[in-house]
Amino acid sequence: MACSQILPSRSWIYPTTILCLFGFFSTLRPSEPFLIPYLSGPYKNLTSAEITNEILPVWTYSYLVLLLPVFVLTDFVRYKPVIVLQGVSYVITWLLLLFGQGVQAMQAVEFFYGMVTATEVAYFSYIYSMVSPEHYQRVSGYCRAITLVAYTAASVLAQVLVSLAKLSYFYLNVITLASVSAAFLSSLFLPMPRKSMFFHAKASKDIQKPACTNVASDEARGGEAPCCNEEKPAPGTAAASANWDDGPLGGPKPENVALRVFVQWFQDLKECYSSKHLFYWSLWWAFSTAGFNQVLNYVQILWDYKAPSQNSSVYNGAVEAIATFGGAVAAFAVGYVKVNWDLLGELALAVFSVVNAGSLFLMHYTTNIWACYAGYLTFKSSYMLLITIAVFQIAVNLSVERYALVFGINTFIALVIQTLLTVIVVDPRGLNLPVSIQFLVYGSYFAVIAGIFLIRSLYIIYSAKCQKEVQSSPLSQNEQEPHPEGPTNVYS
Template sequence: MNCCRTSPSHSWVFPTVNLCCFGFFSMMKPSEPFVIPYLAGPDKNISLSTITNEIFPIWTYSYLVLLLPVFILTDYVRYKPVIILQGISFIITWLLLVFGQGLRAMQVLEFFYGMVSATEVAYYAYIYSVVSPEHYQKVSGYCRSITLVAYTAASVLAQLLVSLANVSYFYLNVISLASVCVAFLFSLFLPMPKKSMFFHAKPSKETPPKPPGKDAFLEEPQTDHKPVYQEIFTLSRNQDDGPLSTPKPGNVTLRVFVQWFQDLKGCYSSKHLFYWSLWWAFSTAGFNQVLNYVQILWDYKAPSQSSTIYNGAVEALATFGGALAAFTAGCVKVNWDLLGELALAIFSAADAGSLFLMHYTTNIWVCYAGFLIFKSSYMLLITIAAFQIAVNLSVERYALVFGINTFIALVIQTVITVAVVDNQGLGLPVSIQFLIYGSYFSIIAGIFLMRSIYIICSAKCGKEHCRSTTGQNPSEREDSISNTNTVTTQF
């Protein structure tokens, strides 16, 4: 750690390598593609209906309850303690998977896995506190890519061990336990950040760097609004002015919360950001729900106790297909302002179609193919949505907006879980659930199809209005075109 401090040009290398190692081993869990066959098999002997209706919903509820407190705590304690907490939660989860027995043990397991999911924010936010802004894009790419590589490698390894070496699911969980223990060790050696984005902003006499272009919500004029990073750095500068101007910790916390509210209000006042965030939240809720229960559907279509299953190979292909779709999204040049919501409608319809296919088919291979289409379509769109939301936001606003979007997605997912899955609600079997999930994505596709038709028609009418002004004098034509652009950019 000392050597990386003494060399500013390489100060990002050590924490990045350490964090990537943590990310790799925390995702190198070959047991995950086969968790349902393991729970339903002789090791745990839990019925599919119990897993569906009584065990898996606990993850959704605990994730929702923990997300906001952990999000606030993550910045307040400066990331590293929360990453260590995630490592501990991983270990407890897999200890329970290996040694736990009975319904209660599995429900406690799901609570700790909800903790794992809630603390994931620290993994992606940590790097912004120890790396200079010019390395943000590069390091973020490394951290995200390594998790995809690890998950794909784990899925391939799991399939090879099960199909070729006839390794039991129990030993896949033992391997996963060893891997998350190694990840925990790497978390201990992460450098402790001296600053964070909100509560411990680094004092500076200079305004921090800002992405090129205007903030997304500044498309419409805002009055008496100070950006969050400016507010926090103003507080930091005030601390150098003497004891009379030093705000109390409670006041700083309150002002940070007030500034969060003001920034979120400003961000979501942009219609472009609002509708992309709306799709992001609803689709992510549906995607997480499908991901949670798809293995149960596969086991329902082809029982693992009497069939040869290829969950690991399918998960690896789906992850690779999602990564390829995400890469493709970055290379395609499209006028997203005009055609973005049409793309949301088309690919949401593809998601709906794949879910209907998975519901109606009796062939496990067709069911696998439907999942590949579903995950690739979602990964393509979520990459585009993430870029559209974040392109003109500062790092602070990026964290806030995506944190709130994730929370909204979890609220929606919890409503779906309570109504459809939980025994306190309808408690539907998994095959019927996928019919509902397909209908859910159909509604999303229909809403954004109507929005896209409206946007395209408005743009077309705006062009025709521009042509109708060709007989005016130049100054009148310029004013008319300016007014038309103002109207069309509101959508």
């Protein structure tokens, strides 16, 4: 029975409302823009070296270790238990942050925050199991918009309380604890889904195979890439089992339900990444997200280095609010920009990666905190603009199930790259660079990304120009028979 038949026409309203409440309260964390001043101040008395080298890397390592197991567990237990686990992890994180002392307690904070970020997949996946497909776009917009509103509101509230009310950083964390506790309580009221995308999927007879007509597919560009929008029979059902005769190498089908799901994931990922267009956008996503997360993780330390919080006013909250709002406006504007992304998309990736690199070089070389803030505003806004384009370019050819897989793998690859950056640049076992030099490395990292995509974009544009000239030549127009090698694909 189709989802729309199982659920009443307006049954999406209650779970969406509860999930949005959870998203709002879990993201309303006014203490975050002032985390480093709090840790280095009189409440925790931690040194910059301890925070940079011993505490913050724990988040990266724990996130990497937890991501894949949590991704599998999320679908297997049908989302709600993992959302509740995320709420519990939030509460533990801020209890430790308020009452824990010493490096080890703060390392525990980072571990539980790694659990928080690893379990975010449940928040963005839950709604797809509760509503019919015609509501996907609307509820996805609600769930993402509410977190953006909450983050901006928290940053503004934090700046007002610190600058005008002279509230201490400790009480910002008390407010955050109250907010995440409300998020945990709201998660308990979420309905339990009857199905999930993979392990508890709907039967294959209910899955309609859509026509592969997406204009953004590789085939529309002249290639022979597969249509990743094509849905497979659900591997977690008996009906699906009956239709799945071969494993990935053409052997007998696996009998175990979990193994069948893993084999299907392997097949889907192999098919999707065979599209060069999707592969290169995913490549940019993984590398840029790794650098972006690394910058976000250490930027407050850089700000504290440029203008120590004990000796000057701190405007971290205002900067985060403006950066988030600017990024949101840039991302919103993407929908109104008419660009041939197939031809010029990778050039855009190259140009804005240059902007990111320049912003990070500015943050490294300047001694003025306001210039450092400006560099961060530019960096975050341009990244949010590009990640919006990348998500659309990747998702446009994928079903919900395949998008979840590609998103998960891209995120995991980004975490692997970020872990390597942490080990090499930050960790005492690596180069153990001071924070200012770290941002020189991150700027160089984005410059390399820009160089790679600039070369590839020039190749794509040149190939397209050559193809157009060949097609417009008199010899080509008089040719009656197609070329034996088939049409040229500018994405090859």
